[in-house]
Amino acid sequence: MDGNRIVVKERFGSGSRSIGLDLDLGKMFLNIKEMDPLDYLIGLCIYYGSFVVRGLRWKILARSASKSIVPHQLKTDLPSTIEFSKFILIGWFINGITWLRLGDAYRAWSFSRRFKSTFSWSLGTILTERVLDMATILGILIVAILSMTSIGNQASNYLIYAAAVMAGLLSIFLIVMRLFGMKLAQLLPKPLFVIYSMFHKGTLDSLDIKQMPVLILLSTLGWLLEAGRLYFIIKALNLELSLPMILVVSLGHAILSTVPTPGGIGAVETGVIGLLALALPKNDAASVAILDRSITLLSVIVFGGLVFFVFEILQMKMPKKLKRPYTNK
Secondary structure (H helix, E strand, O other): OEOOEEEEEEEEOOEEEEEEEEOOHHHHHHHHHOOOHHHHHHHHHHHHHHHHHHHHHHHHHHHHHHOOOOOOOOOOOOOOHHHHHHHHHHHHHHHHHOOOOOHHHHHHHHHHHHHOOOHHHHHHHHHHHHHHHHHHHHHHHHHHHHOOOOOOOOHHHHHHHHHHHHHHHHHHHHHHHHHHHHHHHOOOOHHHHHHHHHHHHHHHOOOOHHHHHHHHHHHHHHHHHHHHHHHHHHHHOOOOOOHHHHHHHHHHHHHHOOOOOHHHOOHHHHHHHHHHOOOOOHHHHHHHHHHHHHHHHHHHHHHHHHHHHHHHHHHHHOOHHHOOOOOOO
């Protein structure tokens, strides 16, 4: 990126070409100024609806994992779906203001502190979330790209490669954990063995085969809601984009957000504009990306920050006797 010029490279076979995007900031912000606020609000609501879906999925994972902690008890005293969603929003807020995606570690710690579970057990359930997410993203991307009428650019293919690598590495990690994890952990000092054993339980015991259809359904719904957010952002700007391309861009956004900058800043904006510019005029593509980031980054920092500070204040003021411990009954 040089000044207002963004260069997106496309490769075809052994050659390549560069597309220079000289963005007109006035045109971009005029597009945003003339947007339909109702469609924007619908996109915002759909986006935050995805947190509820993810909260329900995490609750199912945690319930499955908790069954092995206290045998023969099938009911758990876990928080509500809304509370799980709240922890996820706080985690995304932390991701939006810190490097290295520390929000995932924070929400595991915050959950374990609030409900007296262990940090490593909570972190294990979040790792399972990541495996489900990457597998779902890979599946949706393949379907979306195969259904596109023209697959002439390599950008969408790179997204498939990235998703496949991430899903593959996470799956290999789970397989190694399943086969050798506890055996290798026995070589560790006892305190580390205890920590790993809880992480092991949180990760592998959360993958209940009986719950997999529901988990896959919720994972798919969560990412389709992300695509719905982008659809209404595009509609708010009175633009049109094919459904497969909307899926590709929204999931590309998700993959790029794993870059360990605060909220994926830099990688997400450049990548999303580059993908959109394959189907939209350059200034329109930039307008969509900016408006979309106002939801996925700025609103998360604002709303997530409010929830974070309110939650922390309530935690500090709450009497110890009211801080309900984590149980499995």
